[in-house]
Amino acid sequence: MSIEIKNLSFAYKNKQALDNVNLSLATGFNVLLGPNGAGKSTLFALLTGLYQTKQSTININGFDLFLDKAKIMSQMGVVFQQSTLDLDLSVKQNLLYFASLHGISPKKALLNIETILSQLSLTERLNDPVRTLNGGHRRRVEIARALIHQPKVLLLDEASVGLDMDSRLLIISYVRNLCQQLNICVLWATHLMDEVEPDDQLIVLHQGKVQAQALCNDLCEQYASNDVYQLYFTLTKNTEAV
């Protein structure tokens, strides 16, 4: 398994954000589906070591997050929900800075950057300040940044939220292709049900608890649902989240 989580709980003062989460994710495209406030971003913060908690086990690619954080970080790419790009710097400067934080030489980093940016149709924006890019382009730069060090695990927290349909389709299809080509583990967190495909491994997170985890098709069959929308409402019993 690429990601193994056991007995993970987390609370913010009086609010329980995650309640005894147990997950096993293999390589492939995994969708973490849940409404706003379900605990998706908290789960990401814990998986990336930004938050820590006792009495739980997080294993990524065979390494324990608390004991081998450095090894895990060198194999993990992350796109956070909130933009983390430096607006004052250019696309190239942002990407080179990130590469340097992973100990990659500028020469090698530039080769990777050129390849990834051409795949994301961003080559011509290489020297532009990030401040001048639109939301879709900024997201693409963040995805490019998450891939520079050729990670084996890729975490994307609501990476398509706030983008127009074309940008959303481009980003999600790019990540799906990448997942197949490189055989990596992708965890795609979203609250948009149209981003889930029947063959995806689906995890439904609601009020800090994992409601279900299996292939989307299998879950639909198990819960006698016609599609992911119906499945989602069956699992969460929350019609407000449409």
Added chain:
Amino acid sequence: MSISQYCYCCMGIIKRELFRFFKQRSRLLSALVRPLLWLIVFAAGFRAALGISIMEPYGTYITYQEYIVPGLCCMIVLFNGMQSSLSMVYDREMGSMKVLLMSPLPMPFLLCCKLIAIAFLSLMQVYIFLLFTQFVDVEIMWLSYLTAAPAIFIIAFFLGSLGLLLSSLIKQLENFAGVMNFVIFPMFFLSSALYPLWKMKEASMWLYTICQYNPFTYCVELLRFALFGQFNITAFSVVIAVTAIVSTAALLNFRPKFKSKG
């Protein structure tokens, strides 16, 4: 991780700080205008009022402008250290701090690189300021640029660490005004930057005592001696000691904290 990877990382962090600095032209401008105003306007006014007697390390009477140059250099370094702390708070609010925290390299190493970058920026700003001082009849020997460099670097490391420590304590960007009032101004005015301590002793014994315990006083004296090609062992020892304490506190405070009940 190999040594070369550590080097690439360090260079990357330094480059980023330089890029950011040169993008913010107003920062360079204000870094120079502030001490130049003190040197040209304030010092001209007080020159007549404040006579400076023969004192170490100077071998003869000096002008007031000449006296306050080391203090103003330290002022540049102090403001740069605090500005960098502001940028850390900004990074945290804008989310770009996460990028740093996601690095596989150890956090103390990353923060040390950040401090080295801050020190480089300080050194550069002080050198530019020293070039300007030639126009107000303050003579700085070319050799002084060399002898002052290690002193500026150590002082910048100390004040940068102080900035990092403060930035880890400041929750919001707006709180930085408090740093100005409660850290920068008291540190600067309660030191030997603008007046010799014997003058302060004549005016108030308890203020003199505070000045003596202010580490910034020793920063100013370390640089004063270094600019004169001399080494002040007391000032050096104090600055090294406070740098060790403050940088350790800053590095420890940046570790991710346990936040869960679980």
